[in-house]
Amino acid sequence: MKKVLISEKIDDDAVQLLQKNGFDVEISPAVDEATLTEHIKGAFGLIMRSSKLPEGVVDSADQLRIISRTGTGIDNVNIDDATKNHVLVARVNGANAYSVAEYVITTMLAMSRRIYKSDRLFKAGQIVSTHGESLPGLAVKYDLNGHEIRGKRLGILGLGRIGKIIAKLGDALGMDIIGYDPYVKASDVKLTTDLNDIYNSCDFISVNMPLTKETKNLIAAKELGQMKDSAFIVNAGRGGIINETDLADALNNGVVAGAALDVFTEEPPRSDSPLLTAKNILLTAHIGGTTYEASKAVAIGAAQAVIDYSTGKKPQFTVNYKDLKN
Incomplete structure (x- = not known):
């Protein structure tokens, strides 16, 4: 046997x-x-x-x-x-492609609608009515309302099975989709051969690439600095594609609005990782493809x-x- x-x-x-x-x-x-x-x-x-x-x-x-x-x-x-x-x-x-694609859309919605911020403030006892304010009024006071993703531009780095599903889901939600993948020459998704088009114009960026010599530290301080200060980044691809120290600095200094990471350079991250204390970051335990x-x-x-x-x-x-x- x-x-x-x-x-x-x-x-x-x-x-x-x-x-x-x-x-x-x-x-x-x-x-x-x-x-x-x-x-x-x-x-x-x-x-x-x-x-x-x-x-x-x-x-x-x-x-x-x-x-x-x-x-x-x-x-x-x-x-x-x-x-x-x-x-x-x-x-x-x-x-597990659909599972990962669902994760990307879920985290985009959670960050854009400030779901976790609202949850944290409630549990910390900070959402309190002192002058008879309604909950909607308190949501305004504590900046909890967030934004719709309809009409926003989503840049997808990597148009394999996962990237294609993300594109379909994003399109169904009314997003403007643009993709980058040097190995894809024709696609139903609008393509760009210049990553600067993604960094400069997108409201959301989803990283769905493998880690290679070409993609290691693909997104670092320079690239983060090109992004809108309202932009959100989701990495459900591989750790190491985004420079984690540079990302933490960008989040803490308001260079970008938020990030969701399901993968890390070292898994799990070390206790001294700057990601653990960065602002507006959602960290998950490599669960994207593990429904x-x-x-x-x-x-x-x-x-x-x-x-x-x-x-x-x-x-x-x-x-x-x-x-x-x-």
């Missing part, structure tokens, strides 16, 4: 799928190098979530043939190391990739398949 090691718990339906196909499934008790190195022995497949695969784990594996990632991003896996050890890397594309529905879909997709490869079939979405065959 072939063994599959799962780095972190995934949906039970995916585990049962593996078991029905004759696999012995083991969930690692931790994701540090020593633990994974111990438990990877004898494993045909390794299913990874978002935690980083430590250096040396693949080198120590004696039977590993596939690493299957429960999502699109594979920056937590060293592809060159896997290829060197003749290990296929597979991923699941698009299964119950999406978590089930990506887990089943990752499990199916292992099953397919074990029977000699090429998984649907692979990263280094051609390199292994050469």
